[in-house]
Structure formats: structure tokens, C-alpha cells
Amino acid sequence: MIQHCPTPTELDDLELLLSGAYAPLTRFNEPGSAVTLDLPDGALEAELVDPEGLPLARVSADGSLEPLTHAQYGPFRRLHLTPAQTREQHAGATFVPVADALTESEIAEVRGLGRVVLVALMGTGTPALSPVALLRATLAAADLLDDARVVAVPLPSHGDADVDHKLGAQVVATYAGPDLVHALSDTGLVTGAGAPSSTSGGAGAPSSTSGGAGAPSATSEVYPAAIAEIVAEDRPEPEQQGLVLFFTGLSGSGKSTLARALMDLLLEQGGRSVTSLDGDVVRRHLSAGLTFSKTDRETNIRRIGWVAAEIARHGGVAVCSPIAPFAETREQVRQMVEDAGGAFFLVHVATPLEECERRDRKGLYAKARAGEIPEFTGISSPYEEPDDPAVRVDTTGRTIEDALDDVLVALDQARFLHLPRHG
Ligand SMILES: Nc1ncnc2c1ncn2[C@@H]1O[C@H](COP(=O)(O)OS(=O)(=O)O)[C@@H](OP(=O)(O)O)[C@H]1O
Numbered sequence: 356m357i358q359h360c361p362t363p364t365e366l367d368d369l370e371l372l373l374s375g376a377y378a379p380l381t382r383f384n385e386p387g388s389a390v391t392l393d394l395p396d397g398a399l400e401a402e403l404v405d406p407e408g409l410p411l412a413r414v415s416a417d418g419s420l421e422p423l424t425h426a427q428y429g430p431f432r433r434l435h436l437t438p439a440q441t442r443e444q445h446a447g448a449t450f451v452p453v454a455d456a457l458t459e460s461e462i463a464e465v466r467g468l469g470r471v472v473l474v475a476l477m478g479t480g481t482p483a484l485s486p487v488a489l490l491r492a493t494l495a496a497a498d499l500l501d502d503a504r505v506v507a508v509p510l511p512s513h514g515d516a517d518v519d520h521k522l523g524a525q526v527v528a529t530y531a532g533p534d535l536v537h538a539l540s541d542t543g544l545v546t547g548a549g550a551p552s553s554t555s556g557g558a559g560a561p562s563s564t565s566g567g568a569g570a571p572s573a574t575s576e577v578y579p580a581a582i583a584e585i586v587a588e589d590r591p592e593p594e595q596q597g598l599v600l601f602f603t604g605l606s607g608s609g610k611s612t613l614a615r616a617l618m619d620l621l622l623e624q625g626g627r628s629v630t631s632l633d634g635d636v637v638r639r640h641l642s643a644g645l646t647f648s649k650t651d652r653e654t655n656i657r658r659i660g661w662v663a664a665e666i667a668r669h670g671g672v673a674v675c676s677p678i679a680p681f682a683e684t685r686e687q688v689r690q691m692v693e694d695a696g697g698a699f700f701l702v703h704v705a706t707p708l709e710e711c712e713r714r715d716r717k718g719l720y721a722k723a724r725a726g727e728i729p730e731f732t733g734i735s736s737p738y739e740e741p742d743d744p745a746v747r748v749d750t751t752g753r754t755i756e757d758a759l760d761d762v763l764v765a766l767d768q769a770r771f772l773h774l775p776r777h778g
């Protein structure tokens with residue numbers, strides 16, 4: 356049986372299936388269900404492992420699960436109670452689903468409910484805050500209440516608001532059992548004895564707080580100071596956000612030259628940690644031994660993406676300049692970076708092939724034309740032009756400063772970096 360590490364969303368779903376939170380659903384891939392699992396290479400069964408390789412469960416061909424070990428990864432693991440554990444410890448409380456940081460007025464509203472359990476719906480891909488920030492904000496809210504406990508429920512987003520809403524209502528009802536559910540909503544109170552229908556105001560995503568972090572909706576007030584700090588840290592202004600500047604283009608188009616000039620400006624200005632991931636340099640170190648086959652190029656770009664995403668996660672700036680000829684791989688990098696909380700800024704150095712070949716700085720085009728280098732980008736291997744770059748720069752007949760200026764203007768407009776421009 357193969358071992359397989361599911362995606363973050365699938366891992367969240369696995370935890371909820373195993374804990375009984377999705378009851379009556381207990382398996383993946385039920386017809387019509389959003390709770391799905393993809394196994395690689397057409398495999399029907401697998402041992403599912405966490406990102407560090409710990410076996411969590413076996414999944415059979417019909418999607419049913421046999422638990423092996425409890426998940427142990429991630430911060431605040433102690434708050435991940437099953438519905439049964441929650442019932443045992445907190446029966447009789449009022450259950451309040453929380454999908455965003457609570458505002459002053461929401462905390463006041465909850466204060467009137469007596470003993471409460473704040474059910475933090477903090478799975479992968481939920482829109483308001485990162486999972487860990489949502490938990491920190493909910494714990495901070497609990498500190499401001501007289502008798503509140505926090506339970507973490509990793510309900511992930513399935514990419515469809517209605518589906519997520521229904522699943523959320525069902526999960527919260529399961530945690531509440533016969534107790535009251537209080538949904539925070541624009542209309543105020545929606546209470547009932549554990550009946551999912553009575554929670555329709557917001558189990559999945561309480562509508563009164565759906566305006567996003569840092570932007571409480573019209574009906575709400577402000578965040579208490581401790582919560583505001585958590586929200587601000589989780590959603591930095593563009594100027595402070597981790598940033599991946601990704602130059603893509605043909606060999607000789609000017610990627611390294613522009614990337615280096617931009618790095619110099621950043622270093623001269625100071626204030627940010629800057630890392631270069633140049634195509635040639637990466638291939639001598641991180642990707643030593645890889646060829647220029649499609650598969651190896653994709654591996655190379657995913658490695659760059661992984662490192663760049665880690666840099667962005669810690670608030671740094673990564674400047675990448677590989678050819679990265681395939682649109683799908685570039686998209687994967689974007690996803691990795693955004694999942695890490697960073698911004699992805701794609702620069703297409705769109706110098707045409709004729710000009711790159713005319714420059715032929717390294718003599719590679721001549722060799723490729725002579726058939727001495729197989730699979731050469733633009734000659735015998737494809738380059739898929741991006742249709743969605745943040746900026747497109749053709750360097751033909753322009754000075755480096757002039758071409759770089761286009762990038763600086765775009766970065767300035769996007770509010771990511773404000774660097775001094777030439778002239
Ligand atoms: N077959 C083939 N095709 C393209 N490029 C080749 C090839 N063989 C060697 N080189 C040299 O390798 C540099 C490109 O490496 P990258 O890692 O950026 O390529 S890729 O993103 O994995 O496609 C590229 O460097 P740049 O000129 O800086 O782009 C070339 O110098």
C-alpha cells in the first residue's frame with residue numbers, strides 16, 4: 356500500500372472525519388460530498404501520513420478510514436477537541452461559532468450569554484485570518500470574557516461558500532449537541548437547541564465579521580487592542596508583507612540583469628531582508644544535477660518556489676530569475692507563496708527571441724541552433740508566455756535603468772516597494 360501525504364485541506368477533512376465532527380459523514384468521496392481525497396497515480400487505497408511522515412489513517416477504495424494515530428502537528432493542538440471530548444468537558448454551555456476576530460460589540464454580545472464555548476473554525480483557506488491568528492484572536496477574546504473556553508475545529512474551505520456554510524452549520528451543531536448555538540450575525544441573536552437550521556446566520560462564516568481582517572463590517576465597531584494587534588500582525592500592510600519578485604523570460608532576455616539591479620536598489624535602501632534565487636546560481640546549488648527536461652525544469656521551479664515561499668513567510672523579499680517556461684508551474688509557485696502569506700509579483704521579461712539570440716551573451720543560442728544543446732528554450736523547448744504578469748518589460752533597445760523603471764513603477768503602484776527611480 357502506498358504512503359501519501361494529503362493536501363492541507365484534505366488533512367483538515369481527515370481530522371474532522373476521524374473526530375466525528377462531520378457526522379453522519381465518516382468517509383471521503385461520498386457521492387455529492389465536498390469532502391474529497393485525491394490519491395496519486397490512480398491508487399485506490401493508501402496509508403495517509405502527516406507532513407512529517409507520521410501515519411494517520413488507512414483509506415480504503417470506498418473512502419472509508421481506519422485511524423492509526425492522532426494528528427500531532429501544528430500550534431494549539433491541545434485545543435483540537437473532538438465533539439465527544441467537547442460534550443464531556445463543556446456540556447451546558449452556549450456554543451458560538453467564530454470565523455474571524457471578534458470585535459468589541461461582538462464580545463459584548465457574547466458576554467451576555469453566560470458560559471460559552473467559542474468554536475474557532477480555523478481550517479485551511481478560510482478567508483478572514485490565518486488559522487493560527489484566528490485561534491490567537493479567539494483566545495484573546497476569551498480572556499476578555501468571564502467564562503469562555505476555546506475549541507479549535509479545522510474546518511477548511513472547499514472553494515464554495517454555500518457548501519462551506521452548510522458544513523460549518525452541521526459541524527457546529529454536532530459540537531453543541533443539545534446545547535444552544537449562538538450565531539453572531541447582522542440581525543443579532545440566532546439561537547436554538549443545537550438545531551443546524553437555527554445557526555444559519557453564520558456557522559460557516561459569521562456574516563457580521565466577513566469584511567476581512569482589519570476591516571470590521573459596517574455594523575461592528577473596533578477590535579479590542581489585544582485582538583487588533585493580532586489582526587495587524589497577520590495581515591501586514593503591503594509594504595511589510597513577504598514578497599516574491601519572480602522574473603520569467605527567455606535566456607538572455609535580461610532577467611538576471613534586472614533582478615540584480617533591483618536587488619542593489621533594495622540593499623542600498625535597507626530595511627528589508629533580500630535573497631536572490633537566480634536561475635543559473637540555483638542550478639549550481641539547490642538544483643545541481645537536474646537536466647532541462649520538462650520534469651526537471653518543473654522540479655527546479657518548485658524548489659525555487661518552496662524556498663521563496665519560506666522567505667516570504669518570514670517577511671523577507673525573494674528575487675527569483677529562472678526561465679520558468681511553464682505557466683502551470685509558475686501558478687504553483689504563486690499558490691505556495693500566497694499560502695505562506697506572501698505576495699507574488701510576476702515580471703515577464705518579454706524581450707523577443709530574435710533579440711535574445713542576437714545578444715547570445717553565453718553563446719548558447721548558436722550551440723542550440725547547431726544542435727549541440729538539446730531542449731533549448733525558445734529553440735527546441737517551449738516557453739509559455741504568461742498572460743497575467745504584474746508587469747511586462749521588453750528590454751530591446753532600452754537601457755537597463757529605463758527597463759527597470761517599468762518594474763519600479765508597478766511595484767510602487769501595488770504598494771509593495773517604494774524604491775528611488777532613475778532620473
Ligand atoms: N537547454 C537549455 N534551455 C535553457 N537554458 C539552458 C539550457 N541549457 C543551459 N541553459 C542555461 O541555464 C539557464 C536556465 O536555467 P533555469 O533554471 O532558469 O531554467 S528553467 O527555469 O529550469 O527552465 C539559462 O540561463 P539564463 O540565460 O540566465 O536564463 C542558460 O544559461
Ligand SMILES: Nc1ncnc2c1ncn2[C@@H]1O[C@H](COP(=O)(O)OP(=O)(O)O)[C@@H](O)[C@H]1O
Nearest residue numbers: 605606607608609610611612750753754755758
Ligand atoms: N534594457 C536591458 N535590460 C536588461 N538587460 C539588457 C538590457 N539591454 C541589454 N541588456 C543585456 O542583455 C543581457 C541579458 O542577460 P541576462 O541578464 O543574463 O539575461 P537572462 O538572465 O534573462 O538570461 C545582458 O548582457 C545585458 O547587459
